[in-house]
Amino acid sequence: MKDIISKSLENTYTYQEYRDLVKDLLAEGKSTGPEQSDYILNYSKLNNSRMKRLDKTTKISDETAQEIQKLASPQTWLVLTEGWCGDAAQNLPVIHKMAELNKNINLKLVLRDENLALMDLFLTNGGRSIPKLIALDTDNNVIDTWGPRPKVATKMVADYKEKNGSLDPQFKEYLQVWYNKDKGLSTQEDFVSLIKSTL
Structure with a gap:
């Protein structure tokens, strides 16, 4: 595992480089990614616009900021992502703003489809779901993971799948509306819990 993580860390982007x-x-x-189609391109355009907006409007709560500033040991937040992923577009700007609050956090992004060996170590219910954040210490040991979406949204997805068998365009639209209303607060709550568990 450590070899795969170390190798992936050689191909990382800063948040700005990824944008x-x-x-x-x-x-x-x-x-991004090997598969190119109008469908994927349209999602990428939409997500780029979302991220542009969220980069400007995302606010980190005082409680989240206080918890993040308590982190005294260096950590790398390694995130698997792709430009066409709606969940990544909604969460990366929030993760980036949180990481900026503490110099001990080094946010690095890698493309999932160029790092499948890494992705396959951190599957969600057997799937290559992104974004997936892997928190690492200075020796590249895994401290914790997060993703592919806030716990609240994960439950929404699981409940919908159980009832309807799969996620349809109508649900995906509903999920994006939920993200817009939530304004990144559920993601922040997840990260406060994640940080508290490492202190």
Whole structure:
């Protein structure tokens, strides 16, 4: 596991580099990942607009900020993501703003489809769900993980799947509306719990 993590850490992007990569690919009519289609491209465009808006509007609560500032030991937050992923677009700006509050947190992003060996170590219910955050100490030991979405939204997804068998476009739209109303607060709550468990 450590070898796979170390190898993945060689191919990382800062948050700004990732944002620039997605934007530059869109300018060429492309998305991240090996699969290219109008469907994926449209999602990438939509997500880029979402992230642009969230970069400007996301606010970190005082309680979250206080907890994050208590983190005294260096950590790397390694996140698997892709430009076409709606959950990543909603959560990455929040994670980025939280990471900025403490110099001990080093946020690094990697593309899932270029790091499948890493992804396959951190599956969610057997699936390659993203975003997936892996919190690492200075020796690249896994402290904790998070993702692919806040606990509240994870329950919504599980309940809908149980009732309807799969996620349809109507639910995906409903989930995005929920994210907009939530304003990143559920993600922040998850991270406060994650940080408290490591203190």
